[in-house]
Amino acid sequence: MRDFEYYAPTRVIFGKDTHLQTGALLKAQGCHRVLIHYGGESALRSGLLKEICRNLAEAGVEYITLGGVVPNPRLSKVREGIDLCRRENVDFLLAVGGGSVIDSCKAIGYGVANPWTDVWNFFLKTETPRACLPIGVVLTIAAAGSEMSDSCVITNEDGWLKRGSSHNSLCRPKFAILNPRLTYTLPRYQTESGCVDILMHTMERYFVNSETMEITDSISESLMQTVIYNARILMKEPGNYNARAEIMWAASLSHNGLTGCGTGGGDWACHQLEHELGGAYDVAHGAGLAAIWGSWARYVYRENPERFAQFAANVFDIPGGRDFEKTALAGIQAMEDFFRSIEMPVSLSQLGLTLSEEEIHRLAFKCSFEDTRTIGVFKQLNMKDMEKIYLAAR
Amino acid sequence: MRDFEYYAPTRVIFGKDTHLQTGALLKAQGCHRVLIHYGGESALRSGLLKEICRNLAEAGVEYITLGGVVPNPRLSKVREGIDLCRRENVDFLLAVGGGSVIDSCKAIGYGVANPWTDVWNFFLKTETPRACLPIGVVLTIAAAGSEMSDSCVITNEDGWLKRGSSHNSLCRPKFAILNPRLTYTLPRYQTESGCVDILMHTMERYFVNSETMEITDSISESLMQTVIYNARILMKEPGNYNARAEIMWAASLSHNGLTGCGTGGGDWACHQLEHELGGAYDVAHGAGLAAIWGSWARYVYRENPERFAQFAANVFDIPGGRDFEKTALAGIQAMEDFFRSIEMPVSLSQLGLTLSEEEIHRLAFKCSFEDTRTIGVFKQLNMKDMEKIYLAAR
Numbered sequence: 186m187r188d189f190e191y192y193a194p195t196r197v198i199f200g201k202d203t204h205l206q207t208g209a210l211l212k213a214q215g216c217h218r219v220l221i222h223y224g225g226e227s228a229l230r231s232g233l234l235k236e237i238c239r240n241l242a243e244a245g246v247e248y249i250t251l252g253g254v255v256p257n258p259r260l261s262k263v264r265e266g267i268d269l270c271r272r273e274n275v276d277f278l279l280a281v282g283g284g285s286v287i288d289s290c291k292a293i294g295y296g297v298a299n300p301w302t303d304v305w306n307f308f309l310k311t312e313t314p315r316a317c318l319p320i321g322v323v324l325t326i327a328a329a330g331s332e333m334s335d336s337c338v339i340t341n342e343d344g345w346l347k348r349g350s351s352h353n354s355l356c357r358p359k360f361a362i363l364n365p366r367l368t369y370t371l372p373r374y375q376t377e378s379g380c381v382d383i384l385m386h387t388m389e390r391y392f393v394n395s396e397t398m399e400i401t402d403s404i405s406e407s408l409m410q411t412v413i414y415n416a417r418i419l420m421k422e423p424g425n426y427n428a429r430a431e432i433m434w435a436a437s438l439s440h441n442g443l444t445g446c447g448t449g450g451g452d453w454a455c456h457q458l459e460h461e462l463g464g465a466y467d468v469a470h471g472a473g474l475a476a477i478w479g480s481w482a483r484y485v486y487r488e489n490p491e492r493f494a495q496f497a498a499n500v501f502d503i504p505g506g507r508d509f510e511k512t513a514l515a516g517i518q519a520m521e522d523f524f525r526s527i528e529m530p531v532s533l534s535q536l537g538l539t540l541s542e543e544e545i546h547r548l549a550f551k552c553s554f555e556d557t558r559t560i561g562v563f564k565q566l567n568m569k570d571m572e573k574i575y576l577a578a579r
Numbered sequence: 580m581r582d583f584e585y586y587a588p589t590r591v592i593f594g595k596d597t598h599l600q601t602g603a604l605l606k607a608q609g610c611h612r613v614l615i616h617y618g619g620e621s622a623l624r625s626g627l628l629k630e631i632c633r634n635l636a637e638a639g640v641e642y643i644t645l646g647g648v649v650p651n652p653r654l655s656k657v658r659e660g661i662d663l664c665r666r667e668n669v670d671f672l673l674a675v676g677g678g679s680v681i682d683s684c685k686a687i688g689y690g691v692a693n694p695w696t697d698v699w700n701f702f703l704k705t706e707t708p709r710a711c712l713p714i715g716v717v718l719t720i721a722a723a724g725s726e727m728s729d730s731c732v733i734t735n736e737d738g739w740l741k742r743g744s745s746h747n748s749l750c751r752p753k754f755a756i757l758n759p760r761l762t763y764t765l766p767r768y769q770t771e772s773g774c775v776d777i778l779m780h781t782m783e784r785y786f787v788n789s790e791t792m793e794i795t796d797s798i799s800e801s802l803m804q805t806v807i808y809n810a811r812i813l814m815k816e817p818g819n820y821n822a823r824a825e826i827m828w829a830a831s832l833s834h835n836g837l838t839g840c841g842t843g844g845g846d847w848a849c850h851q852l853e854h855e856l857g858g859a860y861d862v863a864h865g866a867g868l869a870a871i872w873g874s875w876a877r878y879v880y881r882e883n884p885e886r887f888a889q890f891a892a893n894v895f896d897i898p899g900g901r902d903f904e905k906t907a908l909a910g911i912q913a914m915e916d917f918f919r920s921i922e923m924p925v926s927l928s929q930l931g932l933t934l935s936e937e938e939i940h941r942l943a944f945k946c947s948f949e950d951t952r953t954i955g956v957f958k959q960l961n962m963k964d965m966e967k968i969y970l971a972a973r
Contacts, residue, residue: 186824188594193587196748199840200582354590400805400825400832407797414793430580431794434840438794443837446593446828 284329678723
């Protein structure tokens with residue numbers, strides 16, 4: 186197994202009505218002025234934003250608000266947030282939303298705390314952030330795991346580049362309020378797309394082509410089984426508290442580092458391939474991952490069929506045997522069947538994209554940083570490989 | 580499931596040679612003077628202490644040392660540490676050792692940071708600590724999980740009272756250096772006693788008589804299987820790196836709060852029953868727990884045989900059926916068989932204690948705080964119950 190560092194300092198407050206602790210938690214942080222950052226309609230319509238504002242006011246916490254974060258959050262909104270925070274002397278960021286809002290907060294936090302450079306440089310990885318404004322989260326969708334994670338992903342409209350930035354400590358939220366009831370009203374497509382994202386955060390770390398750690402493997406397999414079981418329940422019972430709660434806690438655990446202990450950094454090829462789709466065509470992240478995964482898996486599994494066979498046996502209870510290839514393929518099939526059962530796409534066309542070979546070439550060209558990098562560790566993929574996977578996923 | 584809070588902010592540095600990062604980590608903490616706290620012979624004999632001291636000196640970190648912590652760490656040593664830290668203006672505590680040394684550090688940290696009262700009051704729970712000196716850990720035995728936990732246990736020689744204190748945030752170590760190789764030279768009895776302690780930290784949280792969380796159950800079951808599998812390997816191969824590593828990480832995960840998410844606070848009756856043994860007869864904590872557990876389990880399982888049957892099926896692969904009682908008893912038997920297989924006691928006599936009824940009555944009298952409290956939640960136990968369990972364990 187690999188040496189590792191595990192650092193997940195976010196204080197998680199989990200359960201019913203926990204969002205009503207927001208004001209008190211912020212007060213305890215001793216902040217001067219908070220920016221409440223949120224998305225669009227749903228936080229307003231549901232009354233959540235009003236409830237949070239009232240809660241802060243009652244606790245005597247000064248705040249301003251900035252809405253309008255969209256899925257695949259934009260750099261322009263980040264810049265707007267940075268300017269606003271500077272003008273208004275904001276010293277704490279409160280994300281009320283899901284991964285997009287939290288990621289937008291993280292980028293704003295970097296921008297405000299590092300005035301010596303432009304924030305996009307952290308996503309181009311030409312500079313490293315030295316600080317970040319503290320962040321708190323009231324989560325409204327279980328998916329990205331950004332509420333405990335060390336990373337964020339932003340889309341630059343100039344060229345529609347979707348790029349990530351990570352730092353082991355700076356941007357991890359100080360607290361995350363996880364109230365499963367806040368996710369009851371999500372559209373089914375978003376709920377299930379979130380479930381795929383959660384699975385992928387575990388699978389990216391699980392499918393590495395090196396010795397792993399037993400304890401991490403079995404925690405990861407447990408997490409995947411829990412997500413699969415409860416994602417199916419939520420197809421029929423969106424108001425099932427226990428299923429919502431299992432999924433919500435799985436989201437945080439899948440991406441806080443726990444599922445990567447001893448396994449190295451993870452593969453992340455599917456995420457990179459999806460980022461190009463998200464950047465260019467603005468698809469839902471989890472749905473984009475579902476559309477790509479099977480093609481990626483069939484393209485790479487021969488590097489280590491035994492690993493895929495272990496996955497098949499321990500996640501889907503597929504009887505294993507000596508024929509690792511057969512079991513591996515049955516496992517890939519089972520995951521795709523699961524995606525179908527929760528009405529997630531298993532191809533780009535099911536995702537709503539009809540792409541020409543030229544368009545696919547352009548995706549691979551961008552994903553390979555103009556043919557200058559490879560992605561993935563289970564099998565290292567160059568531009569040609571990426572192209573083949575996109576083509577197979579059509 | 581229950582609402583919960585999860586907060587495990589300790590930075591874990593896991594792997595080979597990681598103890599050589601101690602100086603740099605302390606330097607980064609910006610401390611003025613460190614107390615290196617340790618046990619006895621083994622840290623000196625192995626050369627570890629010398630290596631750590633050299634490492635700190637090279638990093639330019641000022642330090643003093645205090646050794647002599649014993650298993651079931653004593654209040655007198657804690658008081659000695661508090662005096663020393665005050666005299667020498669120590670502002671950071673470095674534990675080089677296992678649970679006893681870490682717990683002694685935590686108590687010293689409370690004592691120094693709360694000069695307004697006597698430190699024992701925090702263990703009597705008549706006062707609540709408001710602060711704690713920051714603590715770092717170089718771990719030398721996988722067992723107590725104190726390197727990530729919120730609690731510590733100290734024995735007061737005046738009356739031989741062994742009492743715990745916990746606080747969700749104050750005493751959790753800032754960092755924990757986990758190098759599995761540092762545990763190679765442990766005597767087998769200590770290694771295996773540690774494995775029982777790890778299992779018990781998960782079992783105490785697992786055996787609650789209320790609705791739990793699927794994801795927590797399956798993580799707990801995974802942890803238990805990993806510990807059982809690798810504890811057996813270590814009987815024959817004490818220098819097996821992977822087995823040492825699995826056990827070491829299991830120790831931290833079993834007691835950092837993860838295995839209690841959504842299940843309420845846990846039962847802890849076995850720990851309370853063992854604390855009286857440890858306080859009065861100075862037995863190894865894990866061995867004491869092994870000697871008690873079976874008798875506790877047989878005394879309480881009828882409250883919820885289905886839970887014990889789930890344990891039997893998922894941890895020991897015992898085929899389940901409708902007859903929960905039968906499966907439950909088979910699971911208890913399987914755990915006792917496992918204890919025997921790693922040469923751990925399953926009775927007080929095997930632990931080396933031959934106790935009269937009068938002595939057992941005295942244990943129960945102390946454990947029930949002179950017949951004024953009950954312990955446990957799976958089944959609430961009063962003084963009479965405790966007496967019966969001790970008697971059954973003879």
